[in-house]
Amino acid sequence: MTDISQLSEAEIIRSARRSEKRFALLGLSVLSLTMLVLLTLIIDFMVDGLGRIDYDFLTSFPSRRPNDAGILSAWVGSALVMIVTAALAVPLGVAAGLYLEEYAPKNLITNLIEINVTNLAGVPSIIYGLLALGLFIQMFGLGQTIFVAGLTLALLILPIIIVATREAVRSIPQEVREAAFALGADKWQTVGGYILPAARPGILTGAIVGMSRAIGETAPIITIGALTFIAFLPPSPVGPEFPFINFDWLGSPFTVMPIQMFNWVSRPQAGFHVNAAATGLILLAMTLLMNAGAIWLRYKLRRAMR
Amino acid sequence: MPLLVSPRFLARRRLVDRAMRAMMFAAAFVSVLVTMGIVYVLVSESVRFFAQVSMLDFLTDTQWTPVFQDKHFGIMTLVSGTLMTSGIALLVAVPAGTILAIYLSEFAPPALREIIKPFLELIAGVPTVAFGYFALLFLTPLFQTFIPGLAGFNLLVPGIVMGIMILPYIVSVSEDAMRAVPNTLREGAYALGYTRLQTGVKVVIPGALSGITAAYMLGMSRAVGETMVVAIAAGQQAKIALNPLEGAATITAYIVQISLGDVPHDSIAYLTIFAAGLTLFLMTLTFNVIAFVLRRKYREVY
Incomplete structure (x- = not known):
């Protein structure tokens, strides 16, 4: 100085x-x-993996020979797990967010729930994997299935969706509620008819961010014990016979893209590293696009509010 | 005045209202059940573990070999690996994050800030397994060209990569805290002839100190719990980690390693991952609670 x-x-x-x-x-x-x-990072993935992505790579099962291996079972598994996760996490998270913002009285239980949500957001993802292993698989005997993976990831992203819902609901002007009440609507008519639709874009943003987190998440799925070598597809969700939909796939063993990628990275042969890079590039593109979409949506929303 | 709404409609409406309210409460309560489930699983399996291994050995043994003939259960080996990588991550993320936060809150024009914040979110959105690949197959070979003695699996590179991963959280939380400092304080400082930098360092940072510390704590908690980068790039050898140029297992990497193998449900190796998980949970909980208290404090001040 x-x-x-x-x-x-x-x-x-x-x-x-x-x-x-x-x-x-x-x-x-x-x-x-x-x-x-x-x-x-992005360029590294492109250089290593872009050349490997072709139709065969997307439609082949894993193989001992790196050049024949593909990610068919992995991307189908990822898609099915994401369906379960979205179907569980979005309704639960939105309902919880609405409750905390619109209904919750100021008391001990509310305070407990709020502290709890904050804390859950900070729990490492692998701990959720241990929860699934100890509770869902060992105690409830649900097995290493698509349903358990979807459920685990749903619990993992629940705090993200709750927080996004609360922020979206909080930004709705008080006048909307007062106007609805003045017209004789009761609490649920106000919340279900006016608050929820108005909060929809904000909730959607949170849901996208949560799903992009879930799709790249590896650790909890490893702990569940997802297999890395799956050379078959789960039963198809749509069938040729009545009722055309079946849920057998929920109980099927599976693998997902991050697991497949991790498996390939951990092998010594360079050929598998190329496969890992190709899988990683697809994963990276998906998560970056989802995040960019969420950011764009939020930007549009903020402009519309002004 | 005639009654326009039938009493039956009102009764049904009241029923729906109550049912929805109860359902939403139940949904909110699920989060409490999740926490209870986590604590129950970790504690009950750890109790079974400690029935076979003494707590003293667990905390003082300097070897961790649960799957060998000669079994040792010294958790400090894994804790040392975890603290080493997280420490390196903080060495990267704390200075960089603090500088970026001051820059964003005191210097950057609003338009630039609007671009930078989403960009940081994009970093936070990259799957951790991708960072692991990047650490093992790109950065480690690159660093080996100018750091002789850097092993293929090491703690340094995963630590640095984790630092980049937690940077967005540290920036976002500490910038929030800095922006919560009232403008009147800044204007007072400007009126005394302080520059923006002096205002930032001597007024805004002290004013936002509890929030900034909370940001560091949250970053530490994330780094401690981060799994894939260390599982891929830090190696799996459990030992007291003293040299960042060599590899060592962390708590999370160990859990992954055991989960990948076929471990019988009643074996001691199966129980170790819950004991290790409980240790990890308590470590992150400590950092999270400190952060929670600190953030609540700065919210009260302003």
Whole structure:
């Protein structure tokens, strides 16, 4: 540090300006470095994996020979698990968010639930995997199935959807509620008829972010014990006979894309690393697109509110 | 005035209202059940574990070999690996995150801020397994060209990658805290002739200190619980981690390692992952609780 009593006013101002500029430059360089890392990561995946993605890769089962292996069972598994996760997490999370924001009285139980949601958001994902292993698989005997994986991921992203719902509901003007009450609507008519529709874009944003988190999540699914070598597809959800839909697939063994990728990364042969990069690139593209979609939606929403 | 609404409609409406209310409460209560389920599973399986292994051995043994003939259960080996990688992550994320947060809250024009924040969210959205691949197959070979002695599996690179992963959380939470500092304080500082940098360092940071510390705690908690990067790139050898250039197992990497193998449900190896999980849960809980208390504090101040 320079001793400022020795300096003239002009020098003090100049040195202050200089350190201002230096800090702004520092901030910008930290930022660019971070951007560079993300960019390098994306380019690395493209260089390693883009050439491997073709029709055969998407329609083949895993194989001992890296060049024959594909991700058919993995992407089908991911899609089915995501259906379960969305079907469980979105209704539960939205209902919980509505309750906390619109109904909850200020009491001990409400406080408990709120602290609990905050805490759950900070629990590592692998702990959810242990919950699923100890409770759903060992105690309830549900098996290493698509349903258990979907349920586990649903619990994992529940806090994300609850928080998004609460924020969306909180941003709805009080006048909407008052107008509905003034017209004679009761609480549920107001919440179900006016609050929920108005909050829909915000909830959708949260749901997309939550699903993008779930689709890339690996650790809890490993703990459940998903198999990495699955050379068959779960029973089809739609059948040729009445009632055309069946739920046998819920109880099927499965693998998902992140698991398949992890399996391939862990092998020593470079051929499998290429497969891992190709899987990772698809995963990366999906999560980045979903996140970008959520960000765009939020941006549109904020513009519409102004 | 004639009654326009039939009493039956009103009765049905009241029923629906009550039913919906009860359903929503039940949904909100599910989160409490999840926590209870987690605590129950971890504690009950750990009780079975500690029936066979003494707590003293668990905390003081310096070896971790549950699947070997000569079994040792010193959790401190895994804890040391976890703390080493998380510590490296914080060494990266704390300075970078604090600088970025000050830059965003005090320097950046609003338009730039609107671009940077979503960009940081994109980083947070990258699947962790992708970061693991990046750490093992891109960054480690790159770092090996200028750090001699860096092993193929090491703690340094996963630590740095985790630092980048937790950066968005640290920036977002600490910037929130900085923005909660009232503008009157900033204006007072400007009026005394402070520059933006001096205001940031001498007024905003002290004013937002509890929130910024909370951000570090949340970042630490995330790093401790992060799994895939260390499972892929840090190796699986459980030992007291002293050298970041060598590999060592973390708590999370160990749980993954055991889960991948075929471990019988009643074996001691199966129980170890719950004991390790309980240790992990208590570590993250500690950081989360400190963060929670600190954030509540700064919300009260302003």
